Amino acid sequence: MGNYSVQMESLMKRILFFTLCLFSYSAISADAVKKSMIGVKYFSEMMGNVHQNPSRYSQVLTTISCNHPVKVMKEVSKDGKEMIFFGENNWNLVTVGPYEGYVMSDYLSDKKNECFEEQYPKFFDGLNLDINDLYYWARLYDQYVQGKSKVRQ
Numbered sequence: 088m089g090n091y092s093v094q095m096e097s098l099m100k101r102i103l104f105f106t107l108c109l110f111s112y113s114a115i116s117a118d119a120v121k122k123s124m125i126g127v128k129y130f131s132e133m134m135g136n137v138h139q140n141p142s143r144y145s146q147v148l149t150t151i152s153c154n155h156p157v158k159v160m161k162e163v164s165k166d167g168k169e170m171i172f173f174g175e176n177n178w179n180l181v182t183v184g185p186y187e188g189y190v191m192s193d194y195l196s197d198k199k200n201e202c203f204e205e206q207y208p209k210f211f212d213g214l215n216l217d218i219n220d221l222y223y224w225a226r227l228y229d230q231y232v233q234g235k236s237k238v239r240q
Contacts, residue, residue, distance in 0.1 A: 128195040134225040137188040141178035143229045148186040153202035157181040
């Protein structure tokens, strides 16, 4: 029984230390980075997500559809260096309504696009998609890998 209480006390100390480190890091990083708007772009796919982190597998903050305007932001550290995010694709830091997250740069365009739901509104409205359907369609788009094959024929 004594060994168990020592292990629990050690675990609690580690959790407390980790929590304090996490809070101090977030306080430092918030002061060390300034954000400014680069411009407004439009979402070019049928449906998509704004992610919490620059990864297609990260938490989804909100779902957006074709031609939804997003404010593209950039982060600059105190020493003037611009922060750029890389992953499997380039990601842009964006603001959509109250949410600040990341969208793949391949899914953004400078001008409005021809969207399926705008070309065929009766058909699209006839699908009667609810919010869950839209979310899962957008998650499907997250999983698509688009580009040219590098295999030689």
